[in-house]
Amino acid sequence: KPITDIADDIGISAKTVRKHLDRMMENRLASFSIQWMPHKNNFVTVFHIILNEGTDMNSTLKHINEKYSQNIAYCLNYSNIPNLITLHTWAKNTQDAQKIQEELHTEGFKDVIPHIFIDAKWFDCWVDQLLRTK
Known part of the structure; x- marks a missing residue:
């Protein structure tokens, strides 16, 4: 608006x-923000990437963003979980998602754990309820 x-x-x-x-x-x-639902038209996978101790987070994030840019929705790291990156990706189909996973496994990370999004729900919170009363 x-x-x-x-x-x-x-x-x-x-x-x-x-x-x-x-x-x-x-x-x-x-x-x-918007209530974006990429899984309705694409294949969404969130990879939990566990880094080896002592890995430089900034250079790793930069490398991931450069190498996988065409498939990244967003990539996050967490101050309270120092060796974790969540890589939120989308692909046209399961085969393309599998290729991303296979490529990630060649990067030398401690572990790469895929989580496939089948569905997502958006729930109202106190802000939405407040806006309806105004």
Whole structure:
């Protein structure tokens, strides 16, 4: 929705809306997302990649993003699980997903564990309920 429409809806200037949105984004108080369902048309696999001790996380993430860019939805690492990367991929079919898995196994990681998405559900949270009451 355009900022000008939001400003008109709540009766303030577009500049004020932009200022508040910027502040909310900086403080991670606003999240703009869609309920994306790639598994409806493609084959989605999340690979849990377990790294060997002492592996440089940044260079590994860079390598994965460069090598598998055409199949990556997103790639995450976690501060509370230091040797784990979750690589969220999609492929046209099971054969293409299998090729990604086989290639990952040649990378020298401690382990590569595939998780295949068959379905996904989106659930409302308190934010959705709050928006419906406004």
